Amino acid sequence: MPASPSATPDHIKDVNTRYHDAAAGSYDEKWGIDFGRNGRRQVESKVNKALGYLPDRPFGDALEIGAGTGYFSLNLAAGGLIQNVTASDISPGMLSSLSETAERLAVPVRTAVCEAEVLPFDDASFDLVLGHAVLHHIPDLDRAFAEFFRVLRPGGLIVFCGEPSRHGDRLAMLPKLAGSVAAPAWRRLIRARPLEHSEQQKADDEYSLEPEVDVHSFSPDELRAMTLRAGFTSTRVRGEELVANLWGWVTRSMEATAEPETVPRWWRHFAFRSYLSVQKIDSRVLEPHLPPELFYNLLLSAGKAA
Numbered sequence: 001m002p003a004s005p006s007a008t009p010d011h012i013k014d015v016n017t018r019y020h021d022a023a024a025g026s027y028d029e030k031w032g033i034d035f036g037r038n039g040r041r042q043v044e045s046k047v048n049k050a051l052g053y054l055p056d057r058p059f060g061d062a063l064e065i066g067a068g069t070g071y072f073s074l075n076l077a078a079g080g081l082i083q084n085v086t087a088s089d090i091s092p093g094m095l096s097s098l099s100e101t102a103e104r105l106a107v108p109v110r111t112a113v114c115e116a117e118v119l120p121f122d123d124a125s126f127d128l129v130l131g132h133a134v135l136h137h138i139p140d141l142d143r144a145f146a147e148f149f150r151v152l153r154p155g156g157l158i159v160f161c162g163e164p165s166r167h168g169d170r171l172a173m174l175p176k177l178a179g180s181v182a183a184p185a186w187r188r189l190i191r192a193r194p195l196e197h198s199e200q201q202k203a204d205d206e207y208s209l210e211p212e213v214d215v216h217s218f219s220p221d222e223l224r225a226m227t228l229r230a231g232f233t234s235t236r237v238r239g240e241e242l243v244a245n246l247w248g249w250v251t252r253s254m255e256a257t258a259e260p261e262t263v264p265r266w267w268r269h270f271a272f273r274s275y276l277s278v279q280k281i282d283s284r285v286l287e288p289h290l291p292p293e294l295f296y297n298l299l300l301s302a303g304k305a306a
């Protein structure tokens with residue numbers, strides 16, 4: 001997932017803002033983001049894996065970086081694991097979608113449009129800095145981690161989940177290819193219409209921007225080294241999802257070729273339920289035994305000494 005060699009940090013941030021502003025309206029549907037019981041269970045399980053335990057008391061003040069439409073912090077707040085949420089993102093479009101969902105869930109939230117490398121918050125103002133699927137978009141990670149350290153109170157924690165591992169990123173090419181090869185037969189089977197030409201063009205344009213918005217994938221050692229350089233201690237890196245991701249990319253790649261309203265409800269239900277079932281094989285059988293670098297996603301936690 002390399003950034004194009006000509007991409008400057010400003011260009012990467014600009015493309016990220018435009019790409020995510022444009023994606024905001026359909027983001028939750030595209031990624032199957034849930035704000036009910038399943039969503040809460042998923043995010044709690046991620047925090048549990050990242051920290052190695054689930055705290056028995058809620059975090060007081062939490063800052064989410066690249067909060068998007070709110071998957072991580074809104075679900076954690078709705079489940080009672082965070083008291084006060086500040087949701088930050090470089091994309092105003094994503095944050096306005098997050099605010100609508102927060103209102104619907106009755107979760108009070110403060111939002112801030114800002115980039116991870118320059119946070120508009122006082123020193124030592126949060127107990128938890130967290131993020132999901134965001135680090136791989138940030139051009140200068142040392143600067144960003146220095147900011148996370150600065151805004152954390154002594155004794156505070158960082159938790160970042162859903163970061164692509166280098167191995168997993170390469171592996172994902174196979175199911176993406178398999179999904180697009182199988183797509184015509186799949187559409188016939190479920191009687192879905194192919195995307196209109198203009199919509200297909202839009203999807204292709206979006207796909208072609210991915211190398212510009214996704215600028216890193218990581219090894220566990222690289223993530224560890226970044227936290228150490230910023231001054232954190234007790235770093236922990238774990239891996240998550242292997243077969244679930246292979247299956248998830250096959251279904252998403254097929255679905256991306258069909259008009260969304262012609263994909264039957266039973267298929268969406270099947271795709272989601274089967275993904276959750278396969279996830280259990282990962283979390284019960286593979287994750288406890290295999291090294292983190294083999295998985296698609298990496299989860300990271302570290303602390304600021306008290």
Ligand SMILES: C[S@@+](CC[C@H](N)C(=O)[O-])C[C@H]1O[C@@H](n2cnc3c(N)ncnc32)[C@H](O)[C@@H]1O
Pocket residue numbers: 013016017020065066067068069070071072088089090091094114115116117131132133134137138139162
């Ligand atoms: C893949 S999305 C993940 C959104 C959300 N955390 C989730 O898991 O659904 C990445 C998010 O990071 C934001 N982002 C990208 N670059 C950023 C930067 N330099 N600083 C802050 N946010 C950024 C994007 O606008 C987008 O909302």
